[in-house]
Each structure stands twice: as C-alpha cells, then as structure tokens.
Amino acid sequence: MKAKHEPAQRVSYYPGCSLEATARDYAESIAGVCGRLDIELVELKDWNCCGATAAHSLDHRATINLAARNLALAMEGPSPLVVPCALCFNRLASARHELMEGGSLVIEAIGRMGRDYAAVQVKELNDFLTQPAMIALAESQATQGLAGLKVVCYYGCQGQRPPKITGKADYENPQGLDRLLAALGAEVLDWPFKTDCCGASHSVARPDLVYTLVARLYERALAQGANCIVTGCQMCQANLDMYQQQIAKEMGREVYLPVFCFTELMGLAMEVPQAPKWLGRHLVSPRALLERTDLPRQVWERL
Amino acid sequence: MSHTTGGAAPETARVQAAAAPPPPPPEEVIRPSGRWLAQVEAASGVKAGACFGCKKCSNGCPLTFAMDLHPYQVVRYLQLGQMQRLEGCRTIWLCASCQTCLTRCPNQVDLPRLMDFLKETMARRGQAVEEERTLLFHQLFLKGVAKRGRVFEGELMAGYLLKTGGAFGPEALANAKLGLIMFRKGRLKLLPARIKDRAWLKELFK
Numbered sequence: 001m002k003a004k005h006e007p008a009q010r011v012s013y014y015p016g017c018s019l020e021a022t023a024r025d026y027a028e029s030i031a032g033v034c035g036r037l038d039i040e041l042v043e044l045k046d047w048n049c050c051g052a053t054a055a056h057s058l059d060h061r062a063t064i065n066l067a068a069r070n071l072a073l074a075m076e077g078p079s080p081l082v083v084p085c086a087l088c089f090n091r092l093a094s095a096r097h098e099l100m101e102g103g104s105l106v107i108e109a110i111g112r113m114g115r116d117y118a119a120v121q122v123k124e125l126n127d128f129l130t131q132p133a134m135i136a137l138a139e140s141q142a143t144q145g146l147a148g149l150k151v152v153c154y155y156g157c158q159g160q161r162p163p164k165i166t167g168k169a170d171y172e173n174p175q176g177l178d179r180l181l182a183a184l185g186a187e188v189l190d191w192p193f194k195t196d197c198c199g200a201s202h203s204v205a206r207p208d209l210v211y212t213l214v215a216r217l218y219e220r221a222l223a224q225g226a227n228c229i230v231t232g233c234q235m236c237q238a239n240l241d242m243y244q245q246q247i248a249k250e251m252g253r254e255v256y257l258p259v260f261c262f263t264e265l266m267g268l269a270m271e272v273p274q275a276p277k278w279l280g281r282h283l284v285s286p287r288a289l290l291e292r293t294d295l296p297r298q299v300w301e302r303l
Numbered sequence: 304m305s306h307t308t309g310g311a312a313p314e315t316a317r318v319q320a321a322a323a324p325p326p327p328p329p330e331e332v333i334r335p336s337g338r339w340l341a342q343v344e345a346a347s348g349v350k351a352g353a354c355f356g357c358k359k360c361s362n363g364c365p366l367t368f369a370m371d372l373h374p375y376q377v378v379r380y381l382q383l384g385q386m387q388r389l390e391g392c393r394t395i396w397l398c399a400s401c402q403t404c405l406t407r408c409p410n411q412v413d414l415p416r417l418m419d420f421l422k423e424t425m426a427r428r429g430q431a432v433e434e435e436r437t438l439l440f441h442q443l444f445l446k447g448v449a450k451r452g453r454v455f456e457g458e459l460m461a462g463y464l465l466k467t468g469g470a471f472g473p474e475a476l477a478n479a480k481l482g483l484i485m486f487r488k489g490r491l492k493l494l495p496a497r498i499k500d501r502a503w504l505k506e507l508f509k
Contacts, residue, residue, distance in 0.1 A: 017454040021492035046498050048452040054444035057422045065507050109503035161402035197365045197401035205436040209369055281488045
C-alpha cells in the first residue's frame, strides 16, 4: 500500500469571507500554487469573519473578539497562521498585539478557547510566499517564463502598516513581490505607489473616492511603462479590476491594465493547468496582453 | 488683530478660511477645555495629547482631498475640547484606516484608532452623521456577521442597495449589470456560509 503523502510544509490557513465569493479566482490560484509547492494549507475549523472595517469602525469589543476566536482556533493547528487577505491579516495581527498587551475585552466564551495569543504567528500570504527559500522553490518549479509582462507590484496598505503590528521591515518600500516576479521572468518596474491606499473599504458607499485614489495608481503605473499590475491582496485586485472602464472614462484616457493576484502569475509560470480558469474571472480580460507574450496559446485563447 | 492695516485679512483668518467646513466667525472665541481630551484618551487608549502639530499625518494622508478637517485638526480640536466640531465632521468617516499617519507620527498618536473611537461613539448615540451611507454599510455588514459569523456579500449588497435607492434609482441599471457580470464570472455566491458555533455571537453582540 502506498504511504500517505507527507507535505513538505503544513501551515494554518484563514481564508476570510471574500475568498469564498468575489475572490474565488484568488482562492483557486492559492490552492493550485500551494499544491504545486507541496504546502498543505490547514484551514481553521469553523473560522469566523474578522469583522473587517465595519467592526473596527463601530464596535471595538467585537473586532477584538472576532479576531480572538480565530486566533484561539489557530492555537490548535500548525504555525504560522497564513492569511491571504491583507485586511483580515491586519485585523488578526492588530487584535493579537492588543491581546498580548493585556486587552481585557475578551468575552468568557472566547477566552475559554485559549489565551496564548503570543504563540500564534500571523503571516500575510504574500509575505510567506516571498521569503527567499519560497522564491527559490517557486523558481525551481517554474517552467514558463513571464517575459513580456511589465509589472508594477502593488502591496496596498493593510499588509504593511503599522510596522509594529505587521512586523514588516520594508513597509515603505516592500520588495517581496518584486523579487518573486523578477525570479519568474517578468520585467519588474519600480514605482512609488506600492503601499498607497486604493480605498477598497469605500468602494460601496463612496465609489467617487475610490475612483480618485485608483486613478492616481493607474496614471503612475502607465507613466512607469507598466502593462499590468500585480497585487498582493484580493481587495486591491477587485478594486483595481472591477471599475477600470468607468475610472478610465473619468480620467479621459484609455487605460488597459490587467490586474493579477500574484498567485495567478505564479500559477502561469508553473503551468498549473487551471490557471486560465482563474484569469477568466477577471473583469479586465488579460487576453490582449498575454497574446503578446511567449505564454502558450492555451493559456489565453479562451479568455 | 490690532496690527491689521488696510483691507488685507489677518493671517489667522485666512488660514481658517482655507479649511472647510464653514470657519467660525472671526469673533468666535474658542474656550479650550481639557475635559474631553482626558476622557477620550482614557476610553480609547490614544495619547492625543502627545501631538505637537507637525502635520506629518495630514501630509501623508491619501484622503485629505475629500476631508473637511485634516487629521491633525481632529487631534487639535480634541485637545481643545471642541467635541461638537468632531461630531459633525466628515473626516472621521472618510478615514480609510490605511495607517500611514500612525506609521509616520513621531509621537505615535494612533489616529485611525481615534477616528474609530469617535465613529463608534457617534453610532452608539444614534446621532445623525455626515456620511450616513458609510455608517449604513458598516451596520448592515455587522448585522450579517452577528447573524451567521460570516459575511454574505450578496445579501449585504442587496440590503444596501434597497436602502439607498441603488436598486431602483438611476444607478440600478449599472448595479444590475455589474452584478450580472460578477455572477457570470462565478464570483457571486448564491447561498450564505455560516459558522456552526454561534452561541458566543449572541453574547458578543448583545
């Protein structure tokens, strides 16, 4: 009988609500890429919403408890706890910081589950997958170069700041995604807007604010000569992808900038067969861009 | 301003005029009160008294273009005990919590937390706020979380659009179109997810 496969690495995994719906492309690409890299993602059992902007805006006690429960669940599993959404990451890391400093808002039902918050290492997925050893691993698995893609890497705000919470050393000018994409053969362009806010939390109630913030990003990405944007988080991806037509109209210029999640490009480079399906969920079709690269026809022909 | 000559406005009046909303009339005297600063510091944990007005927060803030008070002014009004100005401002609702201000503040005044504290205070009082759509969206979001422990984006958007007219008004067509595209792309979930262990939610939101 064949022995059960032991993955090279096991980590705890908190997907967050949007990866079950609007960010399905991101969720599928994470599964595909981590499978290829032999990383087992152990999803927290019965995890709950982090509360997002709503909870930290209106109910501090709730935001702490929603995070505390997820952290308590993570105490049962392997370390670190990897989080693909920048906002979920920020909420979990912020609550952990406050709880370690002795925050006293935890309700009895949550406190009973576990209190060793310091033991839970919370890591953003794009940070986890761009550690030097991981980049080397991805590079060794890559069979298809990404030449022809001129990318600017967009990290957004919630994964980076504040550094005392996120633990990031290069929070003003992060490099992880830049290094990863360069290793996979893309032409990586430097730009100064890597960690500027795209306003995702305002996209429903004040889309006009989002239009202004995202227009700034497009202008600068185009000025640098980019032909696409790579994001480290699905909220930024959605925000930069979904309204591109309308924003371009307001800017009074043509904008064609496909917006990829970094894991999608990893999947393309490693020739994960499902990659075209992920890209098919984008609103700005990357077809016209990918046609001009050396990527094989089957990757883009059905987009 | 006894040194003012001719028709030129005094320097202070000009600075105040640049900052919308409507500046206080020149004859208005702000009577500083330290009561609010101490109370808010104690309740929020934000050391707003440490601000010495360098304005780094406001220079780095990506949303000042839409704000009626710059972030440093929120702190300054709090230091002066002018709570009524903070209650009626848009800024606390427009802050995107991007954490640039806190990251760069030499005194580590946690402005995003202060904005949250003021928002929560307003919402709990049930007072009218300047950005009511933002408040409504947050409230509907939390209602969903309290019910299932997870967010169900479909219900959240439907509820929001029904209450704001986006389901019927001129925006309806654009919203419906985007919804349809998202559905075709497989990015709308039709059934909500819910967590099993829900007893604690009752305790949390009671």
